[in-house]
Amino acid sequence: MLKIKKIDFIKTVYDDSLSHxxxxIANIQFSNYPPINGALLYWKKNTSQSDFTPEGDYKFFYDMANITYYASVKFPKNIKLTRDQRQELAYILLDERGSIGTYSLKTHPSRKRKFSPRKALEKLSIPENFDVKSIPSYVGPIIDEIDMNQLLEWNPSISKKFIHDYCFWRYNLVKxxxxxxxxxxxxxDFAYVCYACDQLTEQYLIEHLELVDVASLQYNYPVLSRLSxxxxxxxxxxxxxxxxxxNKHFEEEIQLFIEDETYFSEYSTIHLLDDEEMEEEEEIVDYQFFEFDRGQYKWPGSEHMIKGIPSFASQIYDDMGYRKRTNKEMDEHFAQYTHEQIRLMSAILEPHWLHRYRDKIDWQAACQYNEYLTEEFLAAHLSYINFEALGDNLWCGLSEDFIEKYLKHFNHNKPVPIIIRHLTEELYLNYxxxxxxxxxxxxxxxxxIGDEQYERLQELLSQ
Known part of the structure; x- marks a missing residue:
């Protein structure tokens, strides 16, 4: 048995110039075998029925019912492991690495597409009197008889074939x-975009605010999982x-839905194994070639696009495939924003833009909701900071020293969440x-707060 001593994962950035x-990238250290450095963890589109790649790497499919994509591990050529050993070690690495963000599979701007919306639209020949809002957002590409009869009743001059073709066209469009x-x-109908397109970002929604249909958007869980x-x-x-x-999923716990960043997070990533399978594997897995205590080097993040050494593509596009704007381009957009759009944008803009538009930003919204606020940024913009709103921020991180330095700026007539979130025994005793x-x-x-500080603080509060 080869004993795995340590696994180090290196952050990488997607680069469309690479074949994989x-x-x-994983570096594995053993206590009874030479280290393996530079094992490449990658995903790829499946093009054959074989369980192995042409290079001999085992394929781990994301969904066994739909073998379109798989993850695998490419080991250095000089290692002397058997195919079975490679397969087991690949599983260990992928299991430790966790999940891969959906960005890697569908939103990269260079991905190839087969659907041509313009050509398909020309074939549709949309009737002049057709109202796109006459087909509700919940109607998908497959229409049952009840819905079809209702649609024909609402659109008596339109054929059944057109409704089928149009619904299929708009379904492909928002993909x-x-x-x-x-x-x-x-x-x-933009309501359908809100309902069915899972690549919408908060900024995109804000910039199309006059079109947003919140009644439909509340059922788009992948998008909800990313919203502030x-x-x-x-x-x-x-x-x-x-x-x-x-939506009945959160109508009884609206505050939790609003504040919890992990609400609907199960819709935001593609997992190599679902939770039930993972739990089952924990019980039955029995390695034949390696000794390894699972989970000790588990990858802490779930994102695929990680900012390291940026590829050319990552400098031009953000992690959802939207082209990054220059200062001039952003100036033109910002000048067109309404007061409501500025308020909503203030909650999500990164520090560069907050500083650039500091005299137009809604600082109450920025201080209360923006997760990008840093101590350095706050200290440099003290004249703009609304400390009462900052006190309600549940997402930015501050140090004990910073809180102590500016403690008197907060409104202490009520509990201050940002202080409680960062509360320590020493801070409590002093103030x-x-x-x-x-x-x-x-x-x-x-x-x-963390377990250790929580226990100490509870003891102090009980005295």
């Missing part, structure tokens, strides 16, 4: 990247204004007459 879509179907928005608390608050408020039915906190609040922010 590498998402991580494209939003930058590719922008020109075709007049031919599709600011925009989720906007969705809920708009639903209430419209007296619309709120317990100022900081408002009790056992319930402490428990509410347990995950941020």
């Amino acid at each position: 879509n590498i998402f991580s 494209l990247h939003p930058s590719e179907f922008e020109a075709f928005l007049p031919y599709v 608390a600011s925009f989720k608050t906007y969705i809920v408020n708009e639903l209430k204004k419209q007296n619309a039915k709120i 317990k007459d100022m900081i408002k906190v009790d056992s319930d609040l402490l428990f509410q922010y347990y995950d941020a």
Whole structure:
């Protein structure tokens, strides 16, 4: 048995110039075997029925029911492992590495597409009196008899064939990247885009705010999983204004839906194995060639596109495949924003843009919701900072020293969440007459505080 001593994963950036879509590099140290350095973890589109690649790497499919993509490990040529040993070690590495973000599979701007929206639209021959809003957003490419009869009743002058063809066209349209179907928005109800396109970003939604249909968007779970608390608050408020039915998945826990970054996170990544399979594997896995304590080097993140040494593509496009804007381009867009759009954008803009538009930014929204705020940025923009709003920020990280330095700037007439999230025994003892906190609040922010500090603080509060 070869004893694995340590696994180091190296962050990599997707580079479309490479033949393999590498998402991580692993260095493995053994206690009774020479180290293996430079094992390449990659994903690729499947082109054969074989269980192995032409190079002899074993294929680990994302979905055994749909063997379109697989992950694999390419080992250095000089290692002397058998095929079975390579397969087992590859499984260990992929299992430790975790999951791969959807960016790697569908949103890269260089991906090839077979669907041509313009050619397909020309074949449709849309009738002049056809209203794109007459087909509800929940209607997909496969239409049952009940829905079809209803659609024909609403559109008596339109044929059944056209409805089928149109629904199939719009279904394929929103599978494209939003930058590719922008020109075709007049031919599709934006409510359907909100409902069915999983590549929408918060900025895209804000910049199309007048078209956004929150009643449909609330069912687009991959998009919801990426939205900030600011925009989720906007969705809920708009639903209430419209007296619309709120999604039953979160209608009873709206605050949790708004504040929890992991809400619907199961829709945001593609997993090599689902949770149930993982739990089952934990019990039955029995390695034949390697001794290894699973999980000790588990990859902490779930993203594929990691900022390391940037490839050319990653400098031009963001991790959702949208082209990054120059200062001039962003200036032109920002000048067109409404007050509401500026408020919503303030919650998600990175520090570069917050500084550039500092005299136009809604600083209450920025301080309350923006996760990109850093101590350095806050200290450099003190005259703009709304400390009362910053006190409610649940997403940016601050040090104990920073909080202590600016403690008096916060409103202590009520509990201050950002202080409680970063509360330590020393900070509490020094300022317990100022900081408002009790056992319930402490428990509410347990995950941020950490087990050790939580236990100590609970003891102090009980005295």
